[in-house]
Amino acid sequence: MRELRTRFQTSISRCCEAACLSRTAYYYQARRPDDDELVDVLLALIEKHPRWGFPKCRKRIKALGYKWNHKRIHRVYLLLKLNLRRKAKRRLPVRNPLPLQVPGRANYCWSMDFMSDRLQHGHRFRTFNVLDDFNREVLGIDINSGIQATRVTQYLDQIAAWRGYPKQIRVDNGPEFTSGEFAQWAEQHGIYIDFIEPGSPYQNGYIERFNRTYREDVLDLYLFSNLDEVRQETDRWIQLYNYERPHDSLNDMTPIEYLNAA
Numbered sequence: 001m002r003e004l005r006t007r008f009q010t011s012i013s014r015c016c017e018a019a020c021l022s023r024t025a026y027y028y029q030a031r032r033p034d035d036d037e038l039v040d041v042l043l044a045l046i047e048k049h050p051r052w053g054f055p056k057c058r059k060r061i062k063a064l065g066y067k068w069n070h071k072r073i074h075r076v077y078l079l080l081k082l083n084l085r086r087k088a089k090r091r092l093p094v095r096n097p098l099p100l101q102v103p104g105r106a107n108y109c110w111s112m113d114f115m116s117d118r119l120q121h122g123h124r125f126r127t128f129n130v131l132d133d134f135n136r137e138v139l140g141i142d143i144n145s146g147i148q149a150t151r152v153t154q155y156l157d158q159i160a161a162w163r164g165y166p167k168q169i170r171v172d173n174g175p176e177f178t179s180g181e182f183a184q185w186a187e188q189h190g191i192y193i194d195f196i197e198p199g200s201p202y203q204n205g206y207i208e209r210f211n212r213t214y215r216e217d218v219l220d221l222y223l224f225s226n227l228d229e230v231r232q233e234t235d236r237w238i239q240l241y242n243y244e245r246p247h248d249s250l251n252d253m254t255p256i257e258y259l260n261a262a
Helices: 002-008 012-018 023-027 036-048 054-063 070-079 149-163 180-188 201-219 227-243 255-261
Strands: 109-118 124-132 137-144 168-171 192-195
Touching: 036 054, 036 070, 054 070, 109 201, 124 149, 124 201, 124 227, 137 149, 137 227, 137 255, 149 180, 168 201, 180 192, 201 227, 227 255
Parallel strands: 109 168, 168 192
Antiparallel strands: 109 124, 124 137
């Protein structure tokens, strides 16, 4: 078009007419929207949550109030090659799990379980994880070299001081839970102990699924030199899990959002 104007010394209108082109089309300059902010948001999410894939990133971006549509977010996600990050080995699925009944309110049933891991120099430690079945909220994770029945009941008392005691708890048949001390503590507070069948961890599915997430996001992701490092990173992660991480089973809400909406 510029060449036509120069050659024939004529107006833009006449050039557009000769080229069968509207003036609107001539003046329009197609421009892809600026993606700098979206890039920054995506990279910040991945740095904070290295195990998250595209669905969780998209849900979190929506929860943060951004108006970018699904296609635009996905395009930038692919341009950043975030889909090519190394993934963990696939696990065998649980076979024929029994359905768990979701409580109708918070603080009705807590699920709890132990995990173990090692520090960088080989020292072994345990974690005691407590979850509210209603909204999958992490009520606490106690971390120590050894966790006996006395420490378990003391830690549960600490949680109950701000949360209140549940009506029942779901546990496996570990020695900490089958001890007389633990049974006496539960009876004292009017708590029913729901023991799962031996060798049937799927009957405690909420805490088992949580344990896997905690291991992938924290225990398997970092090398820890001491227990304080484990506690600090775990406390930071609990805040993210309860307040920022969307859950498919909670209609893509976080545990705290689901609790507040109940």
